[in-house]
Amino acid sequence: MAPSAIDIPALPQRVEKTYPPANIFNVKENKFDKPIEIQSEGREKALAQPEGSAAIVIDNGSSAVRAGWSFESNPRITAPPIMAKYRDRKLGKTYSFAGTDCYADTTARGHIRNAFELGTGIVSNWDVEEHMLDWTFLKLGMNDADGAIDMPIVMTETVANLPYSRKSLNEIIFECYGAPSLALGIDSLFSYRYNKGKTGLVVSSSYSSTHVIPVYNSKPMLAQAIRLNWGGWHAAEYLLKLIRLKYPAFPGKLNASQAENMLKDHCYVSKAYDDEIRSYLDWTGLEDRDIVIQYPYTEEVIVRKSEEELARITERKKESGRRLQEQAAKMRLEKLMRKEQELEYYKKVQGKIVDANKKDTKRLLDAEDMKDEAHLERTIKELEKSIRRARTKDVGGDPEEEQEAPDFSLLEVPDDQLDEAGIKTKRHQRLLKSA
Numbered sequence: 001m002a003p004s005a006i007d008i009p010a011l012p013q014r015v016e017k018t019y020p021p022a023n024i025f026n027v028k029e030n031k032f033d034k035p036i037e038i039q040s041e042g043r044e045k046a047l048a049q050p051e052g053s054a055a056i057v058i059d060n061g062s063s064a065v066r067a068g069w070s071f072e073s074n075p076r077i078t079a080p081p082i083m084a085k086y087r088d089r090k091l092g093k094t095y096s097f098a099g100t101d102c103y104a105d106t107t108a109r110g111h112i113r114n115a116f117e118l119g120t121g122i123v124s125n126w127d128v129e130e131h132m133l134d135w136t137f138l139k140l141g142m143n144d145a146d147g148a149i150d151m152p153i154v155m156t157e158t159v160a161n162l163p164y165s166r167k168s169l170n171e172i173i174f175e176c177y178g179a180p181s182l183a184l185g186i187d188s189l190f191s192y193r194y195n196k197g198k199t200g201l202v203v204s205s206s207y208s209s210t211h212v213i214p215v216y217n218s219k220p221m222l223a224q225a226i227r228l229n230w231g232g233w234h235a236a237e238y239l240l241k242l243i244r245l246k247y248p249a250f251p252g253k254l255n256a257s258q259a260e261n262m263l264k265d266h267c268y269v270s271k272a273y274d275d276e277i278r279s280y281l282d283w284t285g286l287e288d289r290d291i292v293i294q295y296p297y298t299e300e301v302i303v304r305k306s307e308e309e310l311a312r313i314t315e316r317k318k319e320s321g322r323r324l325q326e327q328a329a330k331m332r333l334e335k336l337m338r339k340e341q342e343l344e345y346y347k348k349v350q351g352k353i354v355d356a357n358k359k360d361t362k363r364l365l366d367a368e369d370m371k372d373e374a375h376l377e378r379t380i381k382e383l384e385k386s387i388r389r390a391r392t393k394d395v396g397g398d399p400e401e402e403q404e405a406p407d408f409s410l411l412e413v414p415d416d417q418l419d420e421a422g423i424k425t426k427r428h429q430r431l432l433k434s435a
Contacts, residue, residue, distance in 0.1 A: 025291065036139050054151065056140065058154070060081075060155050061081070079100050079136075083096065121207075121208045123165050339383055349368060353376075
């Protein structure tokens, strides 16, 4: 039998796909792990070296300061170039922190200052730089030296460093610490020389910028060096702007340190950018590329109440409403009683004015801040009207009580027979009648 035109074709069954769980990573904040101990044995090893062969090496970077000894392959200290200083008014003491110690105290976190200007390799806060050097020498065990640093120092600096910055650093190293010698150089060229490079193109991508320096016969050609305004700080700042643009109403706090940790943990340099972007959103392998960052979140716990609890809550609300209504009624009754007392008082004043002469009448009206008898009459009428409304609402007065009929007696009187006050009253009556 042929199918009819009204038969509904069977829909194909949908096969539910199962997806692997998402890669969820908790957001990382800069935190204090453990204190860095004072390493006095480093200085003892340096003193045991042949004379002139040991030196303190400090990589003075804008993202991290790394310090150690020239006869060791790894730095002993790595910390950000920051400091925090605040005064506790209760204890009357001033506390100062440097490096990772700034994250150990909650109050110190709010007073953190960086030695470098953001996005550059130029030292802008020399008090922070000096404090950071104090902390570095202390951790290297140089506090045993008699008021001076008795070791040569090798430090890195940015390409084309400003003369003022170099002068300030020399003053600190020689005048404050009394170091015997100081050697300044560029970290990428130090590395190129250590790896026995002679002629080539050095590409140094740092936290604040990227430099391309040609080297010929082991001599850097700094006059032909090129600086690109892009580094780790710019990448983290760009990532942070993208996140804020995509989630403008995000309830959590987004800061630069979180973006830097995301950049370090989850970002990479593509070897074939165009090919990778072309197939980046394909389903194949998307679950491996999809990364979810979890911010701190407290889930709201909804407590389900029983019928008896809901009934008790409703009854409490009703009882509270009744109490509020009783209080409001009591306040309205007190207000009504005050108005009745005022009405009785003004009527007594009105009765005194009837038998008084003009002088006594003016004295009585001035005592009550009244301009004339009409003002007193209006006040009495307003009080009577207000009292009638209050009685109708609260005491149970008759709502059908006859209202005083409006007076339009002056509308038929010519203007030449009225004084100025009468003309004003006639105009008011005309407005009332038209309304």
